[in-house]
Amino acid sequence: MSLVSLDRISVGYGANTVLRNVSLSIDPGEIVTIVGPNGSGKTTLLRALIGAVRPDAGQIRHKPGLRIGYVPQKLHIDPTLPITVERFLRLPGGHGKADCALALEEAGVPDLSERQMSGLSGGQFQRVLLARALIDKPDLLLLDEATQGLDQPGSAAFYLQIERVRHRSGCAILMISHELHVVMSASDRVVCLNGHVCCEGTPEIVSAAPEYRALFGTGTGGALALYRHEHDHAHDEACEHDHDHAHHDHKKRPRPLNNAR
Structure with a gap:
């Protein structure tokens, strides 16, 4: 059974229709990425999924008891x-020290609990937001351009952590990203959105689709790099076990689009 399914939904703001006849389903354990140009309705789609906006047409169905975690683009504090990371994670209440420690461990920053939120780097801050989303053990994790403002190594490290979260917890992940060169590696399925679903499928299929090329393919001559999953080249990395090396795996092994089959 799908965790969530959208059946021909349309969403508008006043006279402006943002999403038209969009159908999409998310299955347990998969990583799905939404890509599309600015104004294509990506964030509206996530807002509809969490109930922040109501569709004008169509239906959204959630699996009974579905738990959703959400990592926003940014959060101003x-x-x-004066608020520590642990205190932030415990708001609005109900979570103990052990819950906070486990969530920070899952987010890859186990030593930040006593740090002040105001003293965190951009990458650390996003990891804490990830921990906040994970603390309730979600079935579905939503990320809305969660690496915005991070440099390329920081983004690659964040997406590697997302893969680890999926592997350890089994939760499904739906994320929006503008970083096409990185995000392809962390996706089982890609959905290209431009007010409607232009195309969807595996990263290789979508990258070769004419609809995708029309939106994204000309800037690099149609040779956008695809990067292999961490587990696809684990045997190549036998000597590189530390996190510093792992954080750069996506950068080191580009697979050109014209080699995709």
Whole structure:
């Protein structure tokens, strides 16, 4: 049974229709990425999934008891507010020290609990937001351009952590990203959105689709790099076990689009 399914939904703001006749389903354990140009309705799609906007037409169905975690693009916290990471994770209440420690471990930052939120780097801050999303053990994790503002190594490291989260917890992941060169590696399925679903499938299939090429393919001469999953080249990395090396795996092994089959 799918965790969530959208059946021909349309969403508009006033006279402006943002999404038209969009159908999509997310199955347990898969990583699905939404790509599309600015204004294509990507964030509106996530907002519809979490109930923040109501579709004008169509239906959204959730698996009974579905738990959803959400990592926003950004979150502003007053830099003068004295609040530790652990205290932030425990808001609005109900989570203990052990829950916070486990969530930070899952997010790859186990040593940040006593740090002030105002003193975190951009990458650390996003990992804490990830921990906040994971603390309730979600069945589905939503990420809305969660690496915006991070440099390329930081983004690659974040997406590697997302793969680890999926592997350890089994949760499904739906994410929006503009970083096509990185995000392809972390996806089982890619959905190209431009107000409607232009195309969808594996990264190789979508990257070769005319609809995708029309939106993204000309900037690099149609040779956008695809990067293999961490587990696809694990045997190549036998001597590189530490996180510093792993964080750069996506950068080191580009697979050109014209080699995809």
